[in-house]
Amino acid sequence: MILNLETVSASDKLQAPAALRNQAAILDVLRRYLPAAGTVLELASGSGTHACMFAAALAPLKWLPTDQSEAALKSIAAWRAEQAPPAPLAPRHLDCLDNDWPVTDIADLKALVAVNLLHVAPWAVCAALFNGAAQVLPADGVIIIYGPFRRGEDFISSGNQQFDRELRARDAQLGLRDIAEVTAQAAVAGWRLAAEVAMPANNFTLVWQR
Ligand SMILES: C[S@@+](CC[C@H](N)C(=O)[O-])C[C@H]1O[C@@H](n2cnc3c(N)ncnc32)[C@H](O)[C@@H]1O
Numbered sequence: 001m002i003l004n005l006e007t008v009s010a011s012d013k014l015q016a017p018a019a020l021r022n023q024a025a026i027l028d029v030l031r032r033y034l035p036a037a038g039t040v041l042e043l044a045s046g047s048g049t050h051a052c053m054f055a056a057a058l059a060p061l062k063w064l065p066t067d068q069s070e071a072a073l074k075s076i077a078a079w080r081a082e083q084a085p086p087a088p089l090a091p092r093h094l095d096c097l098d099n100d101w102p103v104t105d106i107a108d109l110k111a112l113v114a115v116n117l118l119h120v121a122p123w124a125v126c127a128a129l130f131n132g133a134a135q136v137l138p139a140d141g142v143i144i145i146y147g148p149f150r151r152g153e154d155f156i157s158s159g160n161q162q163f164d165r166e167l168r169a170r171d172a173q174l175g176l177r178d179i180a181e182v183t184a185q186a187a188v189a190g191w192r193l194a195a196e197v198a199m200p201a202n203n204f205t206l207v208w209q210r
Contacts, residue, residue, distance in 0.1 A: 012074035014047040029205045038110030044117040048076030051088040059086035066094035096128040115146045122173040130189035143208035150176045157202040
């Protein structure tokens with residue numbers, strides 16, 4: 001797991017400095033594109049601090065945090081246990097690459113959110129995300145993906161290009177994704193890019209609908 005996480009205490013709670021920096025800007029975009037009610041499925045919730053903040057800010061919308069990592073799930077549960085309502089729902093284990101996502105019991109699932117996932121996961125996760133979303137979301141469902149992206153060979157900033165090099169050096173399967181390639185992959189599963197929002201620190205929020 002490539003995470004800049006710091007253990008904040010002897011408990012299971014983890015904290016990602018980037019998540020604290022970007023949460024307010026992401027929340028602004030979520031308010032614009034998420035429905036007012038229903039349940040949001042968050043993939044790759046990591047530490048869980050976003051889930052806690054977004055659940056509190058966006059209620060009565062319900063927030064379902066998930067991750068493939070047991071350490072992340074423990075951290076999400078630890079942060080959640082300390083939060084007064086409205087808190088996120090209990091975290092679930094979900095690996096995007098699995099065929100069956102464990103959300104079929106949730107009747108009012110409306111949206112999927114993934115923050116800082118696509119560049120730290122193999123390219124197959126991109127297709128899995130859009131295919132999985134097509135299976136679990138309703139026809140008017142929305143996908144919101146935040147992170148650093150490139151446009152072809154344009155990395156938007158030298159910092160992003162350096163970050164891409166570091167990721168690829170660590171694992172050749174990782175790296176910043178091309179918005180056009182992600183858009184093409186999304187289209188295979190029936191999703192169209194509905195909005196592209198420039199974010200602080202050379203990141204983007206991409207919004208997908210059917
Ligand atoms: C950089 S962290 C981002 C965490 C959090 N969203 C944030 O912004 O702080 C990437 C997360 O993606 C998760 N992840 C990686 N591959 C995954 C997969 N195939 N399915 C689900 N989660 C995955 C990791 O476990 C990790 O928690």
